[in-house]
Amino acid sequence: MTAAAASARSAAGPVYPILIAISLCHMLNDVMQSLLSALYPMLRTAFQLDYWHIGLLTLAFQGTASLLQPVIGMATDRKPMPMSLPVASLCTFVGVMGLAFAPSYAGVLIGAMAVGFGSAIFHPESSRVARLASGGRFGLAQSVFQVGGNFGQSLGPLLAAFVVLPLGRPSVAIFGGLAVISAFVLARVGQWYRGAMVARVRKATDRSLPLPRRRVVLALVILTFLVFTKNIYMASMSSYYTFYLIDTFQVSVPTAQVMLFLFLGSVAVGTVLGGAVSDRWGPMTVIWISILGVLPFTLALPHVGLVGSAVLSVLIGLILASAFSAIVVFAQELVPGRVGMVAGIFFGLSFGMGGIAAAGLGVLADHHGIRFVYLICSALPALGLLTILLPSRKEFIEGA
Template sequence: MAEITESSQPRQANAAVSVLVALSLSHLLNDVMQSLINAIYPLLKESYSLTFFQIGMITFTFQLTASLLQPLVGFFTDRHPWAYSLTSGMGFTFVGLILLAMANSFPAILVGAGMVGIGSSVFHPEASRVARLASGGRYGFAQSMFQVGGNAGSALGPLLASYIVVPWGQPSIAWFSIGAVAAMVVLFNVGRWYQQQLSSIRIHKPKSVSVDRPTLPRWRVGAAITVLLVLIFSKYFYLVSLSNYYTFYLMQRFNVSVSDAQIYLFVFLGAVAVGTVGGGPVGDRVGFKTVIWFSILGVLPFTIILPHVNLFWTVVLTVPIGLILASAFSAMIVYAQELVPSQVGMIAGLFFGFAFGMAGIGAAVLGWLADKTSIEYVYQICAYLPLFGLFTALLPNTEPQRRHAKA
């Protein structure tokens, strides 16, 4: 029996890596399709004479379904896992894209945006759970590999939309449904692997009942989760200041063209995608709390300087900001999952949902502030958001417990 197990280990390892690659690719496709909603706002506003409030309602509908449902989906699937939930979730995204392409009224647009949001609410917590299952114990590496696909998709989405949706109009959104179908095929194969793992877990459950669980009281776990959510608030408020308003800032302060501003935005989003790769693997080696410390407070010197430099240094500074700040999210999720290892889906859903929600609220609040003051003032205020990283000191140190559990 030992010889069979040893000879099967390379095959299992290869299967796990292929699953992580499939999840990352699916995340890329998912976030490219999500980014289309923002890209078609100018088209929808002109075609249907929408007000800014109605545009905001489209965002609200998407964020409501994408953020609030995620922890509920994770909570349910923690108790009733279904191997093909990822495929079904991508099916909602497919239907949403078709509805957005064919919508001829404001209510129909809201339904399409809501369907895309539902697809996202199923995808993120379940994909995060499967990534952890395929990690082979390298939880940070697996989470980062999954996350980098999403950030790459967010970076590519606006470029693809500018070359396809803008010149060809609303019906061209249907072309992106091919990506949803491709993701469904990839995720169906992931579901087959997931089904095998679920069957194996059920068979060997009496032998694998022990879990690496930090011996912390429930109130301490709850307090740590609260601190992590505060850190996510600071991270995503600052990120949305760049992802939503960076182009306007560049055009207003430095008089750059729209096309040049989009290129500079892509530089920042590309740095975010690259930065995602590092947080998880580094956390596996040095501890996730250490990564969280560095990824939040580490950007403070750059964010404080950014509003006071010329165009060249503004673009340069967004690179370390994106690289460092992006490393936080994977570390936060894995750290939280180690605090509550029996509810990894609910934790992933809570964190993804809260991040989406903060991004939506942040976009509205910072837009209101820019209207009342100026876009330059927004960046002067946001420069101090990384100071919230000081709350990391309140997080318990779980590293000795992790090492003891693995010894």
């Protein structure tokens, strides 16, 4: 596709083939990432791990991505790197091989860090591709991109339950083939991306802030904190929900993995719904719905039975995930022309902070029990009331 054609298609509306391709690669990327948390019960048995070891694995993955993503995002804001996308998939491939064949816990840690390194490269540039291909429908584009990742995360527990558990940890290497497929697709996406950037390279990007600098900084801090609190809860579910179900209801590991799939699948659906609502009624509407809607269900989760846990986890996933795309779009409006930096903050820094929290939750679980973790986390959404400090749409209009 020529640069002129890329520009024309983007101006006409969303470039759906590119959005679908980048979402598909996000799915493949996050399938491999989610295998790490889905492997936790097996790794715990194989290496005689405590809960804090599990938390450290989450920290190794998310911490690596956290430290690198903002740096890579700011660098690619200055100089976009289209062909870094397939390189990200190859890094993930190396990490998956480590998870499959590492003979020690230390080797698994290194594999987790390699997966995090691939994630750090992938997210800033792929988020920029989604925005370039949006045709102005930024919420839709961000949610289509993000839902691929959510769907990939939801598949991890099922693949672990029905492939990895029966065949053993080396079977994780099978999924390394997904990284190779992703690298080929991303190479083609990178070609389109390069053409789109050539078409835009001489256009001056307006980077003037829509609000006073102090107001923008405060809003970014609040948005980062909102994602951080959401990611703590997400970390409690992705890292420890299977253990909670096994310890509380004595279910089998495959059953617990299916329950985790229900939660992660609802996260994927909630992401799509949130993006659509954000484009129609604005990101602030979605953020408020997500905050006020999820709290009653998180508070109830530690006090219900197995069926109730399944129902509540689906509702929590739907509502909790709806705000993420809206938060990213809102942040991009606050700092125009810095898509990579925003992606680095919200896909990297905040997720890495969630990884640190996961390690802390593991320590709490070791000392006070896994149910105590969910009692603590159930009140986290209440911190989302800080949304009241965010600038309103009226402020944006007056600032312009």
